Amino acid sequence: MKTGEIITLGDRYLMQNYGRIPLALVKGEGARVWDADGKEYLDFVGGIAVNSLGHCPPAVVKAVNRQVRRLMHCSNLYYIEPQVELAKLLAENSCCSRAFFCNSGAEANEAAIKLARKYARQRYGTGKHEIITAHNSFHGRTLAALAATGQDKYHKGFEPLPAGFKHVPFNDLETLEKAVGPNTCAVMLEPVQGEGGVNVASRPYLEGVAELCRERGLLLIFDEVQCGLGRTGRFLAYQHFGVEPDILTLAKALGGGFPIGAMLAREEVAVFQPGDHASTFGGNPLACAAALAVVKEILHGGVLENTVRTGGYLFNKLGEMAGRYSFIKDVRGLGLLLGMELVVEGKEVVDRCRAKGLLINCVGQNVLRFVPPLNITAGEVDQAIAILDEVMGGIWVKYRLTIL
DSSP states (O other), X not given: OOHHHHHHHHHHXXXXXXOOOSOOEEEXXXXXXXXXXXXXXXXSSHHHHTOTTOBSOHHHHHHHHHHHTTOSOOOTTSOOHHHHHHHHHHHHTSSOOEEEEESSHHHHHHHHHHHHHHXXXXXXXXXXXXXXXXXXXXXXXXXXXXHHSBOHHHHTTSOSOOSOEEEEOTTOHHHHHHHOXXXXXXXXXXXXXXXXXXXXXXXXXXXXXXHHHHHHTOEEEEEOTTTTTTTTXXXXXXXXXXXXXXXXXXXXXXXXXXXXXXXEEOGGGOOOOTTSOOOSSTTOHHHHHHHHHHHHHHHHSSHHHHHHHHHHHHHHHHHHHHHHOTTEEEXXXXXXXXXXXXXXXXXXXXXXHHHTTEEOEEETTTEEEEOOOTTOOHHHHHXXXXXXXXXXXXXXXXXXXHHO
């Protein structure tokens, strides 16, 4: 089918819960994708930080092909070889000891919320169930994860949301400390807020949060669904800040394009018992085979080194652009999770870039988010910057006419 046919069928039969761009992608390789009409694009969206090794990475394709011939699915009533291998690999490369596998970041955060409440109940009795999260956070769209999300725009129409969540300003330790009450059991944060505008936590803030949690007997939960697994230049984002969480959630990049999520916890916190929580498809052989290939490549394939090197290169190029155009307010981020904040809306920039063959996206109306594959090359960055600069030049002319 051609693009028009696909869009027509989608508009007729799909739920209208996405503001879909009029683009139908049918093929991907590395950092490039092709639409149904054969047009090529450089992809700096990457499935929203999912395609960490690019599209159809050979190591993942090989692992999935091998596994699909052996065993695609079996119940978690039994031990699953690639699942236990993946759990071991994640434990060996994090501060956590045990893993629960699911299918998405929202599910991983739901599991973290349940585990925190179960742990608090066992240790302190009834009453301690409240979790504090941050403004501009994003933890998922299931009801509890949505209630944890500190953005009112996502809550509208779904009230009443589950109780037991407080939202406080990000990077504000004093306000967080004041919010802790007798019912608080945990603090849940993203070390780098992705969907909320690419906001990076300060090291003193996270150090202070960790100390506060220790003093008050609270669990510290880090949601690294978007910022984890090499995206910031470290295997896990918390490793930049000198603090360790009690519970850690992962997804997006974990399967390199295959759906899988994980909730990891320290040994003493991992109090789930049979019947407490489950997922029919979570940790299935196929997903875990894909994730094993991804994690090994990130750890041993030079991916982290490239993220630091090329992420720094992209950051500097975006910074240079900010010096040329006064409507660029800020450039921020870590590794290859970067944001460019504008004083104008970003949709026109996104649309113009797409027309010229570059895919980027915008969060919060005015922050351009760049999450290309972690193995992106400097040459591909140069191509993206050339397109973006051309688009910004056109926006600049329009912006000057507006302010004159």
